[in-house]
Amino acid sequence: MQWDFAHAPRLVAWEVTRACDLACRHCRAVAQPHADPRQLATAEAFRLVDDIAAFRQPVILILTGGDPLKRPDIFPIAERAARAGLRVVMSPSGTQVTPASVAELKRVGVQRISVSLDGSTAGLHDGFRRVAGAFEQAQASLAYAREGGLPFQINTTVTRHNRHDGRGTLQMEITPEEYEETLRFVHEVSQTAPIQVKMTCAPHYKRLQVQERRSAGKRAPAHSPHGFSRGCMAGFGFCFVSHIGEVGGCGYLPLLAGSVRQAPLTEIYRESSLFKSLRDANLLQGRCGICEYRMLCGGCRARALGATGNYLDEEPFCTYQPNPLTPRALVNVEETLAQTVAHEGREELIVHRDRIPPAL
Numbered sequence: 446m447q448w449d450f451a452h453a454p455r456l457v458a459w460e461v462t463r464a465c466d467l468a469c470r471h472c473r474a475v476a477q478p479h480a481d482p483r484q485l486a487t488a489e490a491f492r493l494v495d496d497i498a499a500f501r502q503p504v505i506l507i508l509t510g511g512d513p514l515k516r517p518d519i520f521p522i523a524e525r526a527a528r529a530g531l532r533v534v535m536s537p538s539g540t541q542v543t544p545a546s547v548a549e550l551k552r553v554g555v556q557r558i559s560v561s562l563d564g565s566t567a568g569l570h571d572g573f574r575r576v577a578g579a580f581e582q583a584q585a586s587l588a589y590a591r592e593g594g595l596p597f598q599i600n601t602t603v604t605r606h607n608r609h610d611g612r613g614t615l616q617m618e619i620t621p622e623e624y625e626e627t628l629r630f631v632h633e634v635s636q637t638a639p640i641q642v643k644m645t646c647a648p649h650y651k652r653l654q655v656q657e658r659r660s661a662g663k664r665a666p667a668h669s670p671h672g673f674s675r676g677c678m679a680g681f682g683f684c685f686v687s688h689i690g691e692v693g694g695c696g697y698l699p700l701l702a703g704s705v706r707q708a709p710l711t712e713i714y715r716e717s718s719l720f721k722s723l724r725d726a727n728l729l730q731g732r733c734g735i736c737e738y739r740m741l742c743g744g745c746r747a748r749a750l751g752a753t754g755n756y757l758d759e760e761p762f763c764t765y766q767p768n769p770l771t772p773r774a775l776v777n778v779e780e781t782l783a784q785t786v787a788h789e790g791r792e793e794l795i796v797h798r799d800r801i802p803p804a805l
């Protein structure tokens with residue numbers, strides 16, 4: 446199925462609450478022990494679910510937080526979403542995952558949970574999560590999910606504290622060179638690992654995948670494309686709804702597209718000027734603006750905003766130097782020749798290498 450990301454996102458992340466028992470260093474939600482009284486009420490939550498279903502696509506709804514399991518009405522919300530045809534997944538913090546909650550998640554139709562593990566030892570993980578015992582709780586959550594037959598994924602945030610220990614996504618604390626080195630390491634691991642290994646919010650991983658495939662002389666697998674997913678998905682197949690209903694391109698990009706308390710999500714996603722600009726790679730500036738990988742990668746808009754105050758500026762954590770003399774026409778070639786496709790539930794990068802001009 447071809448997916449038009451100007452019309453509907455493939456993923457919606459909804460921060461159902463900010464309540465959480467952990468106090469992680471990197472927490473986007475600045476989680477707190479108790480729910481914010483302004484968070485969407487149950488009736489508003491149901492309305493949002495119906496609105497997401499109105500995209501009329503099998504959107505993946507990520508129930509995140511805070512800890513979604515701290516919200517008393519989370520099971521009816523998830524059940525309504527699953528019944529409406531959405532593919533519901535959840536990212537609990539781990540403190541509330543029990544055999545009973547796993548069984549309930551399965552009953553209401555949650556298809557997968559994600560659990561964070563930020564190191565191979567309790568010292569590394571608990572130091573990051575700032576709660577003693579979080580490592581054991583994460584391991585127990587994984588065991589309960591496995592025993593209960595609930596599919597799971599493990600998320601790892603790579604920072605300086607765990608870079609030599611682990612795997613996963615990145616924070617500003619490491620240098621662009623360390624970032625590149627980590628991307629290369631993850632790419633190598635992904636080639637042989639018995640589980641699916643992927644990067645989130647490391648947009649130039651797409652560029653590195655193309656470069657690595659090209660240097661390995663690999664040809665394209667013979668699948669037909671079903672949809673295209675850019676490295677930075679903010680506003681392009683992805684959007685974020687906060688606990689009070691504010692909508693943004695992603696949870697790390699503090700720019701407001703609208704509020705679901707004032708307009709339907711369908712309208713905000715399709716019509717807001719912020720989202721329209723995020724979907725237009727020709728508006729990118731700096732190195733990203735002249736880069737032949739910009740349609741495929743896009744650079745992190747949140748890091749650009751953080752570094753320069755301009756969300757369309759170049760990604761500060763990419764080491765790639767595009768050739769400013771590359772003609773604009775050739776800059777667009779990569780977009781048409783390399784695509785990420787959803788294939789049997791996995792993402793695959795398709796590179797039609799034999800059709801890339803030698804100049805690139």
Ligand code: SF4
Pocket residue numbers: 645646647648676677678679694695696697698744745746747748
């Ligand atoms: S702006 Fe950055 S953090 Fe947000 S979706 Fe894009 S790559 Fe990810």
Ligand code: SF4
Pocket residue numbers: 648649652732733734736737738739740742743744745759760763764765767
């Ligand atoms: S310069 Fe920008 S668009 Fe090009 S690979 Fe780096 S981050 Fe991506």
